[in-house]
Amino acid sequence: MAVTLKDVAKLAGVSRSAVSRTYTDGASVSDKTRKKVEKAARELGYRPSLIARSLATNRTKLIGLIANNFQNPIFLEVFDLYTRALQKRGLRPLIVNLTDETDPEHSVQMLRQYNVDGVIVATSTLRPYFAKAFKDANMPVVHAFGRAEVGTDVHVVGIDNQACGKMAAETLLLHGYERIAFLGGPESATSTQDRATGFLGHLRDQGVVPVDVRYADAYGYQAGRDAMREVLKVEGVEAVFCGDDLICMGAMDETRQKGIRVPDDIGFIGFNDMAMAQWQAYNLTTVRQPTHDIILSSIDLVATLVEEPEKSLELRIFPCEVVERGTLRPLSQ
Amino acid sequence: MAVTLKDVAKLAGVSRSAVSRTYTDGASVSDKTRKKVEKAARELGYRPSLIARSLATNRTKLIGLIANNFQNPIFLEVFDLYTRALQKRGLRPLIVNLTDETDPEHSVQMLRQYNVDGVIVATSTLRPYFAKAFKDANMPVVHAFGRAEVGTDVHVVGIDNQACGKMAAETLLLHGYERIAFLGGPESATSTQDRATGFLGHLRDQGVVPVDVRYADAYGYQAGRDAMREVLKVEGVEAVFCGDDLICMGAMDETRQKGIRVPDDIGFIGFNDMAMAQWQAYNLTTVRQPTHDIILSSIDLVATLVEEPEKSLELRIFPCEVVERGTLRPLSQ
DNA sequence: AAAAATTTTGCAACCGGTTGCAATATTGTC
DNA sequence: GACAATATTGCAACCGGTTGCAAAATTTTT
Numbered sequence: 001m002a003v004t005l006k007d008v009a010k011l012a013g014v015s016r017s018a019v020s021r022t023y024t025d026g027a028s029v030s031d032k033t034r035k036k037v038e039k040a041a042r043e044l045g046y047r048p049s050l051i052a053r054s055l056a057t058n059r060t061k062l063i064g065l066i067a068n069n070f071q072n073p074i075f076l077e078v079f080d081l082y083t084r085a086l087q088k089r090g091l092r093p094l095i096v097n098l099t100d101e102t103d104p105e106h107s108v109q110m111l112r113q114y115n116v117d118g119v120i121v122a123t124s125t126l127r128p129y130f131a132k133a134f135k136d137a138n139m140p141v142v143h144a145f146g147r148a149e150v151g152t153d154v155h156v157v158g159i160d161n162q163a164c165g166k167m168a169a170e171t172l173l174l175h176g177y178e179r180i181a182f183l184g185g186p187e188s189a190t191s192t193q194d195r196a197t198g199f200l201g202h203l204r205d206q207g208v209v210p211v212d213v214r215y216a217d218a219y220g221y222q223a224g225r226d227a228m229r230e231v232l233k234v235e236g237v238e239a240v241f242c243g244d245d246l247i248c249m250g251a252m253d254e255t256r257q258k259g260i261r262v263p264d265d266i267g268f269i270g271f272n273d274m275a276m277a278q279w280q281a282y283n284l285t286t287v288r289q290p291t292h293d294i295i296l297s298s299i300d301l302v303a304t305l306v307e308e309p310e311k312s313l314e315l316r317i318f319p320c321e322v323v324e325r326g327t328l329r330p331l332s333q
Numbered sequence: 334m335a336v337t338l339k340d341v342a343k344l345a346g347v348s349r350s351a352v353s354r355t356y357t358d359g360a361s362v363s364d365k366t367r368k369k370v371e372k373a374a375r376e377l378g379y380r381p382s383l384i385a386r387s388l389a390t391n392r393t394k395l396i397g398l399i400a401n402n403f404q405n406p407i408f409l410e411v412f413d414l415y416t417r418a419l420q421k422r423g424l425r426p427l428i429v430n431l432t433d434e435t436d437p438e439h440s441v442q443m444l445r446q447y448n449v450d451g452v453i454v455a456t457s458t459l460r461p462y463f464a465k466a467f468k469d470a471n472m473p474v475v476h477a478f479g480r481a482e483v484g485t486d487v488h489v490v491g492i493d494n495q496a497c498g499k500m501a502a503e504t505l506l507l508h509g510y511e512r513i514a515f516l517g518g519p520e521s522a523t524s525t526q527d528r529a530t531g532f533l534g535h536l537r538d539q540g541v542v543p544v545d546v547r548y549a550d551a552y553g554y555q556a557g558r559d560a561m562r563e564v565l566k567v568e569g570v571e572a573v574f575c576g577d578d579l580i581c582m583g584a585m586d587e588t589r590q591k592g593i594r595v596p597d598d599i600g601f602i603g604f605n606d607m608a609m610a611q612w613q614a615y616n617l618t619t620v621r622q623p624t625h626d627i628i629l630s631s632i633d634l635v636a637t638l639v640e641e642p643e644k645s646l647e648l649r650i651f652p653c654e655v656v657e658r659g660t661l662r663p664l665s666q
Numbered sequence: 667a668a669a670a671a672t673t674t675t676g677c678a679a680c681c682g683g684t685t686g687c688a689a690t691a692t693t694g695t696c
Numbered sequence: 697g698a699c700a701a702t703a704t705t706g707c708a709a710c711c712g713g714t715t716g717c718a719a720a721a722t723t724t725t726t
Contacts, residue, residue, distance in 0.1 A: 004682055015706045020684055027685090030692090030704055050446045051393065052682035054384045055711045070413035071608075073406045080403035083430035092447070095426060097416035113383045114425070221612060253613035275404075279554060280586035281614040337712055348676045353714055360715090363674055363722090385712035388681045 003046045012040035023048045054115065063091050063302060064111040064119040064139075068098035068126065072219050072246050074274040074291070078122060081295045089303065091117075098126070104133035112137055118302040120144055122295075124161075124191035125219065128152040140305030144298040147190040148315045155305065157298040157316040161191050164287050164320040165198025168241045168269050171285075173206060175328045177239035177267060181212035181231050183251055184243035185219045192243050195271065199241055211237055216247050224250025232258060239267035239328070245274045249282055252327070267328040283326040290318045336379040345373035356381045387448065396424050396635060397444040397452040397472075401431035401459065405552050405579050407607040407624070411455060414628045422636065424450070431459070437466035445470055451635040453477055455628075457494075457524035458552065461485040473638030477631040480523035481648045488638065490631040490649040494524050497620050497653040498531025501574045501602050504618075506539060508661045510572035510600060514545040514564050516584055517576035518552045525576050528604065532574055544570055549580050557583025565591060572600035572661065578607045582615055585660070600661040616659035623651045 009016045014033055021027035022037040029037075040046075054060040065082055069075050086093050094116055096107050111119060111134070118140040121131040124147070131154045134141040146156045172180055182199055185192040192215065203210055212234045216223035224247030231237060232255065242248035248270035252262055260266055270277060273288035297316050305311055342349045347366055354360035355370040362370075373379075387393040398415055402408050419426050427449055429440050444452060444467070451473040454464040457480070464487045467474040479489045505513055515532055518525040525548065536543055545567045549556035557580030564570060565588065575581035581603035585595055593599055603610060603619035610617040630649050638644055 002682090006682080016683080017685080017706060018704090020682095021705090024684075028704060033704080047442055047446050049388075049448060049682055051384060051387045051448050052711090053684075055382075055388055055682080055713085056684040058711075060384065070409060070416075073409060076403060076406060076409045079412070080430065080432065083403075083428055084432060087430060093428060095416055095428060097413065097420060099413065099417060109380055113380050115382060115384050221609075225613075249612070249614075257613050276554075279582070280558075280590050281582075335712090339712080349713085350676060350715080351674090353712095354675090357714075361674060366674080382712055385681090386714075388683085388712080389714040391681075 002049070003044045005046075005048070007044055008037060008040045008046045011044060012036045020048075058115070059306075060115050060117055061091050062094045062114060062116040063299075064096060064107075064114075064116040064134075065093040066096045066098060066107060066119065066121045066123065066126075066130075068101075068123050069219060070097060070099060072244070072274075073276055074245070074272050077275060077291060078295060081292060082120075082122070082299070085296055085299050089299065091299075091303070098123075102126075102130075104130045108133050108137045108139075111139065117306045118142070120298050120302055121146065122298070124158070125186060125189040127188075128154060128190070140302055140309055142298045142302045142305070144294055145191070147194060148317075149190070153313050155301055155314050155316075157294050157301060158318070159289055159294070159320050160317050161194030162198035162201075164271070164289070165195035165200075165241075166202040167198075167320060167322055168195075168271070168287055169199045169202035169206075171269060171322050171324075171328070172239050172241060172267070173203075173208065174331065175239070175267065176332055177328075178208065179211045179236050179238040180208060181234065181237050181240045182210055182214065182243075183224070183227050183231055183240050183247060184213075184215045185247060186217060186223075187215040189219075195243050216243075216250075219244045219246060221246050221250040221253075223247060225254040227251065228254040232260070237266055239269070242268060242270050245270040245272045245277050245284060245286055248284060248286070248327075249276070252282060252284075263327050263329050269322075269328060273323050277323075277325070285325045285327045286323055288321050288323045290320065293318045335382070336377045338379075338381070340377055341370060341373045341379045344377065345369045353381075391448070392639075393448050393450055394424050395427045395447060395449045396632075397429060397440075397447075397449040397467075398426040399429045399431060399440060399452065399454045399456065399459075399463075401434075401456050402552060403430060403432060405577070405607075406609060407578070407605050410608060410624060411628060414625060415453075415455070415632070418629055418632050422632065424632075424636070431456075435459075435463075437463045441466050441470045441472075444472065450639045451475070453631050453635055454479065455631070457491070458519060458522040460521075461487060461523070473635055473642055475631045475635045475638070477627055478524070480527060481650075482523070486646050488634055488647050488649075490627050490634060491651070492622055492627070492653050493650050494527030495531035495534075497604070497622075498528035498533075498574075499535040500531075500653060500655055501528075501604070501620055502532045502535035502539075504602060504655050504657075504661070505572050505574060505600070506536075506541065507664065508572070508600065509665055510661075511541065512544045512569050512571040513541060514567065514570050514573045515543055515547065515576075516557070516560050516564055516573050516580060517546075517548045518580060519550060519556075520548040522552075528576050549576075549583075552577045552579060554579050554583040554586075556580060558587040560584065561587040565593070570599055572602070575601060575603050578603040578605045578610050578617060578619055581617060581619070581660075582609070585615060585617075596660050596662050602655075602661060606656050610656075610658070618658045618660045619656055621654050621656045623653065626651045 021029045124145040131143040216227040228251035270286035277284040457478040464476040549560040561584035606621035
């Protein structure tokens with residue numbers, strides 16, 4: 001049915017190798033042959049089969065993209081960037097939706113069967129051993145948004161969550177807040193843990209005792225609301241650092257629904273700077289994570305690893321910055 | 334490097350066919366042989382290569398999933414559902430991100446090269462000929478969220494946008510609104526056009542002249558805000574039907590920023606019922622689109638088409654419903 | 667227990683490409 | 697123009713599976 005090498009070769013009056021070489025860069029074909037082949041290919045509407053090529057070359061141009069946070073709009077941005085950037089390099093993502101799955105085994109097998117060239121684990125809510133499983137299966141793997149953990153020799157591209165947590169603390173203190181609460185994401189996520197460490201550590205260093213430390217069940221809106229309901233039971237909370245913008249929006253909605261004003265009565269600072277943080281209804285002051293850089297860099301890294309599997313371990317950490325909008329009270333002059 | 338059929342065959346002391354048959358359902362293998370093969374496979378950690386299988390069977394288990402609305406959170410839900418539902422059937426999506434690309438040719442070639450089993454075009458903002466291009470390239474294709482257009486013989490799963498537009502109009506009239514504006518999505522999208530037709534048609538039938546008819550540049554938040562700024566220049570607008578929830582949220586934010594209250598001064602009704610429509614800050618009354626049904630059904634349909642390419646043309650239309658929340662004034666008793 | 671019917675098995679060709687190698691053609695050198 | 701160096705070409709094996717077919721093994725029938 002489909003047009004194959006052989007058909008083109010016959011029409012062009014050359015060998016199959018010649019046709020193959022026309023479509024393999026770096027291969028040796030004379031201009032004359034190439035012209036003939038291209039003409040024949042055009043007439044027949046020929047496209048080389050990537051499947052067959054994959055089988056022969058042992059390269060598929062597929063990159064497994066593992067994610068589990070399909071509820072969080074930040075992932076839409078992540079996803080848009082990944083698909084576009086991979087596309088631009090002639091690669092394609094093979095998405096694995098991990099929603100409620102924690103055993104890497106199944107994903108590993110699946111991606112191995114598709115013979116993906118590499119894997120990007122793009123989530124901060126999985127334990128590092130998850131990414132490690134791919135490495136053990138001999139696939140190049142990069143943990144994007146991951147944590148650099150000793151002993152887990154997997155390449156990581158991300159941010160220094162501890163430093164970012166500290167930045168949030170500094171910002172709140174700078175704005176003169178004293179009765180401060182921490183409302184993190186799921187406690188099991190390394191990103192949450194690190195942000196908590198950095199945030200609470202800096203408060204402690206400054207002699208400030210947090211009025212509440214609490215963790216939402218998920219990086220989600222409702223989880224944020226639910227957790228905030230508890231935080232609000234504490235008397236006189238002045239400001240809250242939320243471990244994620246989405247959680248922060250839920251928390252703000254819960255707060256406002258109680259008739260408490262933001263930022264007049266309670267200030268908020270979020271994390272991520274997702275597109276929605278700019279929305280008028282929230283206008284969120286937040287710690288910006290350089291999603292763009294992380295994604296491009298992780299693609300770069302995985303592409304390098306494909307060529308150079310034994311490349312020595314790399315941690316690529318990008319800086320965050322605080323974006324001041326309207327959810328903290330103004331700096332006192 | 335990788336373990337192949339041959340290795341397993343040798344260890345199990347059987348022919349390669351026997352091994353292959355063990356992993357092909359419906360093939361004839363005795364229990365004894367199967368046991369031997371499975372034991373050997375387990376010892377070696379063997380998994381059949383899907384690439385090789387694809388080459389031999391001409392089936393890849395890959396479904397091309399074409400989308401272009403990576404800015405709209407509704408797509409995150411769509412995406413989550415697609416990946417999970419496909420996964421469950423042993424299929425995998427091969428995502429094509431169409432952001433600012435309108436020529437189907439490139440996507441067609443790409444998916445043809447990957448030899449996808451079928452294609453789902455999951456967007457309402459592409460012209461039907463886009464989906465048609467895949468059909469012309471002899472791939473089973475389903476246009477999800479598409480419009481049933483005469484002459485474009487492509488399978489469609491979606492909603493009756495005209496009927497839904499009418500429902501929105503009925504709802505506004507029921508609530509006693511008279512000075513009504515229409516704020517649609519991009520005018521080029523068939524979904525927008527149909528919603529407009531249904532909505533404006535019903536108003537006309539009821540003798541109501543809309544105070545404004547306007548189209549946002551995109552199915553997006555900022556586009557909604559910008560368009561609403563114009564709508565607000567019209568004196569005495571009482572209610573707005575937005576062609577999409579995200580647009581509606583933008584429109585509401587613009588409205589409130591001007592100090593105009595929702596729903597006291599202006600009422601809003603959206604479209605889609607995306608997860609965020611429930612958020613406290615918006616609490617949107619909206620026309621619910623049965624995303625879940627559309628997605629499952631489109632997967633079903635495309636899977637059927639893979640087996641039965643000549644299946645006669647099908648349009649699967651699901652009903653919408655109005656979800657009343659808090660952005661319209663209460664029904665007068 | 668032999669014959670017939672059925673099930674299981676291995677052989678070998680095939681899916682659509684790539685690539686090392688040796689043969690051939692082309693180009694450059696003197 | 698002869699010879700060497702280099703570029704191009706085709707052959708054939710291979711990537712890792714599947715599958716039609718005939719032979720072999722097993723089960724059923726008489």
